[in-house]
Amino acid sequence: MIAVELRKLFRRPRTWAIIAVLNALPVLVAVLLVLTDLAPRPGEGPPFLSAVLTNGALYPLAALAIVLPLFLPIAVAVVAGDSVAGEAQAGTLRYLLARPAGRTRLLVAKLVAVLAFVLVTVVVVAAVGYLVGTTLFEARPGAGTSVSGTSLTAEELAVRTVLAVGYVGVSMLGVAAFALFFSTLTDSPLGATMGALAVLVTSSLLFTLDAASPIAPYLPTRYWLAFVDLFRDPILWRDITRGLALQAVYVGVLLAAAWANFTTKDVTS
C-alpha cells in the first residue's frame, strides 16, 4: 500500500512541478545576489543570506530559510490536503476502500507518502542550494562560520546541515498533519489545503501580536526558524527541543483525530 502511494505521488507530474517551482525562488535570489553583490546586512533578511557571499557552502541553509516561511508550507499543504480529499473528489477513494485497502492502512500510507514528499522536497532544495551556492559563490567547503562568529569544521557543518534538514522536515510534518486532518473532513482538496494554510497564517499573525503572547509558545509556527540555533556555537537546544515537542503534540493529536474521523466516516463521494 505504501509503495502504491509513493508510486502515485512521484509519478504525478504535479509533484515535480511543485518541487521545481519551490527551487526557482532560491535560484533567483542567488542569481540576483551574484549580479548585484548586494547581500543583506548580517541580521537582516533571511538567515544565512548575508554569509553566502563569503561562503557559498552555506547556501543550502539560506535556500531553506527562503522557502520555509511560505513556499514550503504551501507545497506541503497542497500535497497533504490532496491526499484523501483528492481521491474523494476523483472518485477513486471508493474503489480503493472497496478493494479493500483498509482505512487505517490507507491513511498511514498517505502519511508516509506526504512524509516522503517533505523529505524529498527539503533535500532537493538543500541540494540545489548547494549546487547553486558552490558554482555561483566563492565556496570554502573546508570551513564554515557559525552564526555566533566562531568557525566550524566541514564535518560539523555537514552534521548540522543534516540536523537542520531534519528539523525543517519535522516542522513541515506539523503542516502535513493539519492538511491531512482537514483532508479527511472534506471532499474538496482545495478546502483542505486552504484550511491548513489558514491555520498557518493565523499562527504567524498571532505570533507578531503582543496581545497573543500568552498563547505564543503553543502556536504551530512558533519555533519554525529555530533551526538557525543549530548553527550557534554551542548549539542552542532550548527552542529546538521545544519546537520538536510542540510539533510532536500537534502531529499526534491531529493524526489521531484524522484516524478517528476517517475510520468511522461514511464515504459518499
Next chain:
Amino acid sequence: MSTVIATRGLAKQYGRVHAVDGIDLDVRAGDVYGFLGANGSGKTTTVRMLLGLVLPTRGEIDLLGERMPRAGRRVLPRVGALIESPAAYGHLSGRENLALLDAAGPGGGRRDRRRRITEVLDQVGLGGVGRRPVKAYSLGMRQRLGLAGALLRRPELLVLDEPTNGLDPQGISEIRELLLDLHRGGTTVFLSSHLLAEVEQLCSRVGVLDRGRLVLQDDLAALTAPTGATVVRTPEPGQVRAVLDGRVAAVDGERVVVRGGDPAEVNALLVRAGVPVTGLAADRPTLEEVVLAAAATSADRVERER
C-alpha cells in the same frame, strides 16, 4: 443454494432522512439479481453499505457468508464492484491504473498481475488501448475500464451500479453478453439499475426499492407469470363482447382482455363465431407494470408536507 448477500433490517439514516429503511435482501449464489428503484430510492446507499463504504445505522449484512463491514478484509477481495461512475487517475494509462488498484489491497498476486490485466482488458474490449492516459478515454471506455477493475480478481460476486451508463447500444449489448458469460461461469451478479428493460433482459431475480423500503423481491419468472387472462387483438371488440358475454374484463381500443388462461380455447370460440382475430396471447404483466404497481411515486418528487 447458498446465500451470497443477506441483509436483515438494514437501515441508514442521515439525520431525519431514512435513506434505507430496514431492508432484507436475499441474493443467492448463481443469481443475476436486478436491484431496481427510482433515482434517490436508496439503491446507491445500499450498495455502499454492502461494500463497507457507508456504515449502517441499524441491521446486519452478510456478504459471502461473513459479517460486513467487520470481515471486509477477507470478503471484499472476492467481490468486484462498479460503484456509480467509474473513476481512475487521469494521468496514468488504464493498465497502470489497474495495476495500482490491484496492488492496493489483499488477494491480488503480484506475479500474475500483468497476465490478469491483459486478460480483463481483452475481456472488456480495451485490449488495444495501449499507453494512452485515461484522461483521453471516452466515457464508454472509462466504463469498460471500471468493469475491468471489477473483474481483475475473478470475483465470485459482482456488484454493479448502473454498469451500462455512458455506453452506446452496441456497447450495452456487448456488456450484457459479457455479464451473461460470467454468470454462466458461476459468478453471481448484483445489478443495481433504474433501467427496467436492462434488468428484464438480464436478471433472474428482482428486488424493488421504493423510498428506502424493499417493496418487492421475487424471481422474475414469478413476477411476470401469466395472470390467467388472455389478450385478444381484434378490429371488432364489440363482437368479442357479444360472443364471450361476461368473460370480457377490459376493452382498450382493439385490445380486449378476456378471462381464461388458455388462448387456444378463446381463439376457437371467436373463430367459430366469425370474429376476426389479429393477435392472441396469454396475459403477462410486464416488469414495468409490476414495478409501477409496487412503487408509488418517483422518489425525486419532493411534495410539500401537509
